[in-house]
Amino acid sequence: MFKNFKSKFKVVILHADTYEEKGRFHTSKMNVTLSILLAVLLIIAATTSLIFFTSIREMIPGYTDVTLERRVYQIERTSDSIEMVLMQKDLYINNLRRIIFGEELGDDSLAAYASVKEGVKPMPKMRDDKSERDSLFRLRYEAEMMKNLIGADDAGEGESLPSFVSPCAGRIAGRFDAGSKHFGIDIVSPSKTAVNAVADGVIILSEMTKDKDNIIVIQHNSNVLSVYKHNTSLMHYEGDNVSAGDAIAITGGMKNQSEETHLHLELWFKGEPVNPEDYISFDGK
Numbered sequence: 001m002f003k004n005f006k007s008k009f010k011v012v013i014l015h016a017d018t019y020e021e022k023g024r025f026h027t028s029k030m031n032v033t034l035s036i037l038l039a040v041l042l043i044i045a046a047t048t049s050l051i052f053f054t055s056i057r058e059m060i061p062g063y064t065d066v067t068l069e070r071r072v073y074q075i076e077r078t079s080d081s082i083e084m085v086l087m088q089k090d091l092y093i094n095n096l097r098r099i100i101f102g103e104e105l106g107d108d109s110l111a112a113y114a115s116v117k118e119g120v121k122p123m124p125k126m127r128d129d130k131s132e133r134d135s136l137f138r139l140r141y142e143a144e145m146m147k148n149l150i151g152a153d154d155a156g157e158g159e160s161l162p163s164f165v166s167p168c169a170g171r172i173a174g175r176f177d178a179g180s181k182h183f184g185i186d187i188v189s190p191s192k193t194a195v196n197a198v199a200d201g202v203i204i205l206s207e208m209t210k211d212k213d214n215i216i217v218i219q220h221n222s223n224v225l226s227v228y229k230h231n232t233s234l235m236h237y238e239g240d241n242v243s244a245g246d247a248i249a250i251t252g253g254m255k256n257q258s259e260e261t262h263l264h265l266e267l268w269f270k271g272e273p274v275n276p277e278d279y280i281s282f283d284g285k
Helices: 002-006 029-053 055-059 068-100 110-117 132-149
Strands: 008-014 021-028 171-174 184-188 194-196 201-208 214-220 224-234 247-251 262-269 272-274
Touching: 021 029, 068 201, 171 262, 201 224, 214 247
Parallel strands: none
Antiparallel strands: 008 021, 171 184, 184 262, 194 247, 201 214, 214 224, 224 247, 224 262, 262 272
16 A cells, blocks of 8 residues: 555646647655645644734634733723822812811821822821911911912912902901911802902812802912802802803802801912912902
């Protein structure tokens, strides 16, 4: 049988119509078999190379994009950064709400969040042994510093401090007193009076409290916030951009001891309350 496998044959190529001989060659079953095997191996090698070294592999079920792992890693880093930014915004808004509503700040600081996220135990909270006298001195000093900064050209970080306008006409019935935690002034005005934004900014809080007090807060340049309390209705939502003098609310939400409707206005600079009368000119003082 093996001899028959090695037996040679003459292959003659003839013209189909004239039977004219066009060529001839000698071969054997072994040569034909080896030729077929070699062709099959070459096809397999070429197909394998295309699959492993070209993007054709992505068309085969079970294979993925060769850059998928790198892109997944980049997406994870981007989503982690977005998560951190959102957490910072949430903590900022929550702490701002607590300050405005007179609540105590918790321990949910950004440093604590970052350390917990990395698996590091946050540093213990430092004791605050400042006396009341020292606290009042610090508030007066920072208020004076802001007073000197207002109108200065170098506001820091490329931003200019805002120019303030009066929120509404009226007389001031309640003065700023940080010692008694009255962090703003009370402007007595007729009910249904429009409340104007004191400067350009973005609405970051617009809601009714559990005491049914409508409050609106605007973020201005250079870490300045303006707070408007005791409104009967609000005219803007969180995220709205407003310009100085734009109507943002209507007075008449609450009355003072003299049964007079008034607007409670606060100014905050870098997280500390300052006296609005130092930076805004009010009619009817």
